[in-house]
Amino acid sequence: MNHIGVLYGMEESFPPALVERINQLIADRDLPNLRAESLKVGPVLMAEPSGYRVIIDRISQDVPFYRAFLKNAALSGCTVLNNPFWWSADDKFFNYALASRLGIATPRTALLPHKEHPPDTSERSMRNLTYPLDWDSLFAYIGFPAFLKPHSGGGWKSVYKVNSRAEFFKAYDETGTLCMTLQEGIEFEEYYRCYVIGGERVRIMRYDPLQPHELRYVQGNPPPAPKLAARIEADCRTLCHALGYDINTVEFAVRDGVPYAIDFLNPAPDAARESVGEENFAWVVDAVAELAIETATKPATAPEYRWQRILEGR
Ligand SMILES: Nc1ncnc2c1ncn2[C@@H]1O[C@H](COP(=O)(O)OP(=O)(O)O)[C@@H](O)[C@H]1O
Ligand SMILES: [Mg+2]
Numbered sequence: 001m002n003h004i005g006v007l008y009g010m011e012e013s014f015p016p017a018l019v020e021r022i023n024q025l026i027a028d029r030d031l032p033n034l035r036a037e038s039l040k041v042g043p044v045l046m047a048e049p050s051g052y053r054v055i056i057d058r059i060s061q062d063v064p065f066y067r068a069f070l071k072n073a074a075l076s077g078c079t080v081l082n083n084p085f086w087w088s089a090d091d092k093f094f095n096y097a098l099a100s101r102l103g104i105a106t107p108r109t110a111l112l113p114h115k116e117h118p119p120d121t122s123e124r125s126m127r128n129l130t131y132p133l134d135w136d137s138l139f140a141y142i143g144f145p146a147f148l149k150p151h152s153g154g155g156w157k158s159v160y161k162v163n164s165r166a167e168f169f170k171a172y173d174e175t176g177t178l179c180m181t182l183q184e185g186i187e188f189e190e191y192y193r194c195y196v197i198g199g200e201r202v203r204i205m206r207y208d209p210l211q212p213h214e215l216r217y218v219q220g221n222p223p224p225a226p227k228l229a230a231r232i233e234a235d236c237r238t239l240c241h242a243l244g245y246d247i248n249t250v251e252f253a254v255r256d257g258v259p260y261a262i263d264f265l266n267p268a269p270d271a272a273r274e275s276v277g278e279e280n281f282a283w284v285v286d287a288v289a290e291l292a293i294e295t296a297t298k299p300a301t302a303p304e305y306r307w308q309r310i311l312e313g314r
Contacts, residue, residue: 001033001034001035002033002034002035002053002054002296002297003035003036003037003051003052003053003054004022004034004035004036004037004052004053004054004055004056004292004293004296005036005037005038005039005040005050005051005052005054005055005056006018006019006036006037006038006039006055006056006058007039007041007055007056007057007058007059007060007066007070008038008058008059009058009059009062009063011058011271011272012272013271013272013273013274013281014058014271014272014273014281014284014285015038015058016038017273017281017285018036018056018285018288018289018292019036019037019038021285021286021289022036022289022292022293023035023036025289025290025293026293029293031293031297034293034296034297036292039052039055041066041069044068044069044072046072047072047075047076048072048076049073049076049077049078050069050072050073050076050078052073052078053077053078053079053295053296054078054079054080054081054292054295054296055070055073055078055079055080055081056081056247056288056292057070057080057081057082057084057267057268058268059268060084060087061087061154061267061268067084067088070084071084071085074305075307079295079296081246081247081288081291081292081295082244082245082246082247082248082267082268083244083246085305086243086244086245087245087267090152090243090265091151091152091265092149092150092151092152092153092181092263092265093109093111093151093152093181095239095243095264095265096109096181096183096261097109098242098243099239099261099264102238102239102242103238104235104238104239104261105235105258105259105260105261106260106261107147107183107184107185107186107253107260107262108141108142108143108183108184109142109181109182109183109184110138110141110142110181110182110183111151111179111180111181112172112179112180112181112182113126113129113133114175114176114177114178114179114180115172115173115175115176115177115178115180116176116177117177118177119177135165138182139165139168142182142183142184143184143185144162144163144164144165144168144185145161145162145163145185145187146161146162146168146182146183146184146185147159147160147161147162147182147183147184147185148160148162148168148171148172148175148180148181148182148183149180149181149183150175150178150179150180150181151179151180151181152179152265153178154265154266158174158175158178158180160174161185168182186253186255186260186262187255188253188254188255188260189254189255190206190224190253190254191206191207191208191209191251191252191253191254192204192205192206192207192224192232192251192252192254192259193205193207193217193249193250193251194232194233194236194249194250194251194252195248195249195269195280195283195284195287196236196237196239196240196245196247196248196249196250197246197247197284197287197288197290197291198246198287198290198291198294199237199240199241199245199246200237201287201290201291202232202233202236202237203280203283203284203287204223204224204229204232204233205217205218205221205276205280206218206221206222206223206224207251213275214274214275216275217275217276217277217280219277221279221280224254228254228257228259231259232252232259235250235252235259235261236250239261239264240264243264243265245267246291247267247268247269247288247291248264248265248266248267248269249263249264249266249269249270250263250264250266251263251264271284271285
């Protein structure tokens, strides 16, 4: 029996809908020896197979126990969507740098030293840092308005829009030990959030970040102009292939017709029915279900890991 497991946290609507949809597709297509379920895990023994062929991970970013369990599962041929090794290595600042190298329109972005020393460090740990910092060159490069936001974060936590030096320093003072980036603010005429599933299936959703949470996915989902839509789709695929994400959302702010990639490290993207709306919800449940089945029914060609070669005696 090839099990497909769904691992999740506080979300209510997406995980059960996904399990149900996968099992329905399995029944419709008469696929033998395949079943989806809500994953169960207790204490994890080293190198022990997880019992799952595919795991869809919605929560290990918040639970180190789950992240470590998923890596152990991968060792025995389980495919985890998204790959926990990739995801552990990424940060948003690297992703912006990579995107700019890939020719994607990217807001100018800089990495800042922590405002306060990270836990268990002192000024003696920071002796390689230039001091005082050259703020003038930095502000000349980024400009205002700008966004001060964590180099790896999510859920709009610690995201500040700053319009001046004074506002920047006031916000920076509040960031404590977080590692922050400063980014050119894109004054956009349109904003889109896109699901990208399996690096290929793209759903472009009109999004209005200036509205209250429950109104951000724009009613009726007005599409971008065809040429812009084609560029957004192509950029979504380029980014997700390069980053190795199976499940992601990519956000674009459109200025003068150019889609700037704003946020594309969302491997457990919001998929709650009450937030994304019925049509987007149905789309993402179906796309992830198809991906899970595709993955479970093809021979396990796991991504290349260094340890694999040694285990296989190569
Ligand atoms: N460079 C930017 N230009 C314009 N708006 C931005 C920019 N960076 C962030 N924002 C706004 O702030 C919101 C949150 O920032 P984001 O990078 O998506 O962080 P998070 O991962 O916390 O969602 C975005 O949805 C967007 O509305
Ligand atoms: Mg975001």
